[in-house]
Amino acid sequence: MTTAVAAPFRFFSLRVVGTRRLGPSLARVSFAGPDLRDFRSDGLDQSLSLFLPHPGQAEPAVPVELGEGWWQGWRELPEDVRAVMRSYTLRSLRRDADGHTVEIDVDFVLHGVEPAGPGRDRAAPEAGPAARWAADAAPGDRVLLLGPAVADNRAIRFRPPEDTDLVVIWGDETAVPAACAIVESLPAGTRARVWLQVPHTEDVQDLRTAADAEITWLAGDAAGGPETTLATLRDAQLPPAESPYVWIAGESGCVKQLRRHFVGERGVDRRRVTFVGYWRRGLTEEQLREQG
Structure with missing residues (x-):
């Protein structure tokens, strides 16, 4: 082979x-x-x-x-x-x-x-x-x-611009591995606000990072559905920032709602928002591929 x-x-x-x-x-x-x-x-x-x-x-x-x-x-x-x-x-x-x-x-x-x-x-x-x-x-x-086979490749989506002064991250359980890897890699002096959503409190992980990161785990009933997630982020107070960068990943429907929130309601430049749908509610991965 x-x-x-x-x-x-x-x-x-x-x-x-x-x-x-x-x-x-x-x-x-x-x-x-x-x-x-x-x-x-x-x-x-x-x-x-x-x-x-x-x-x-x-x-x-x-x-x-x-x-x-x-x-x-x-x-x-x-x-x-x-x-x-x-x-x-x-x-x-x-x-x-x-x-x-x-x-x-x-x-x-x-x-x-x-x-x-x-x-x-x-x-x-x-x-x-x-x-x-x-x-x-x-x-x-x-x-x-x-x-x-090449370290810097198109399958890496987290790419904050050099002038980023605040990193904002949200991910559900399917995005937790990527989000955790990102948070752990953030250098000292980086301000970050992070929300990670998991089904059970026992799924919460202890992350170590040199960044100035505030990490909120939404577990069990606290996680809720897409509307609860949107309400949680709408109520969140973000630190003042001139050039924020947002990375959101997980269920595609929820990701789209959160993108609209950051771009439409918070005024973040859409070019500074990375959004990735890892899965879609009600569809298998095979069905997603069939839809292209």
């Missing part, structure tokens, strides 16, 4: 080397493999595509040749055979002394999966294939990743 795709992205064959439950709704899976020597990323909100096996498969089923025609070849495989493809963001990476990537972490949202005891999880019928896979992932499991 070839692994090359035109730069800045290529395929990487990886194996699970560790798993850790972060809370009722989140699990971290660590991956490694010789291919990672060519993995390049500045981190932050780096987008990735993971190809996962179906239950009973030893590895994800993909076309033998993963060149420029990989997408069509993957689509032509039977739906119950071809690898499950899902989009994620890089949570963190580790490099060796020579600067080569040796491990990466990806955090999974476990929709429909609840802890059932030490080392065991229970998947409800509504749990998706990626959540089921992550809940059962074990060292040695094989996956395929489509990721960057």
Whole structure:
């Protein structure tokens, strides 16, 4: 199997080397493999595509040749055979002394999966294939990743202008990994106001950052739906700023409402608002792709 795709992205064959439950709704899976020597990323909100096996498969089923025609070849495989493809963001990476990537972490949202005891999880019928896979992932499991071979690539969306004097961040549970990576990377002296939304209080994470960051976790009932989220941010008092930059990511409908709020109600220049819809309520990722 070839692994090359035109730069800045290529395929990487990886194996699970560790798993850790972060809370009722989140699990971290660590991956490694010789291919990672060519993995390049500045981190932050780096987008990735993971190809996962179906239950009973030893590895994800993909076309033998993963060149420029990989997408069509993957689509032509039977739906119950071809690898499950899902989009994620890089949570963190580790490099060796020579600067080569040796491990990466990806955090999974476990929709429909609840802890059932030490080392065991229970998947409800509504749990998706990626959540089921992550809940059962074990060292040695094989996956395929489509990721960057160039550190500064178009799949990184967090790009505050140089004159930014306030960073504003909102993300739901699907955007928490990217948002946490961003917050942890902010340099000293950066003013930041951050809201992170998770289903359970046990999903709240302890973030360390050199920035002057005020981080608010909206957990459980405090999170609410889109209207509650919008009301929370409308009521928020932001520090005075001449050149703010806003990054919002998560459910696309909520993200659009928040963008309208920051641009229309708070007067933030639309060019200084990055908004990313990671998912859409009522639609699977396959259905989203079909809509283009």
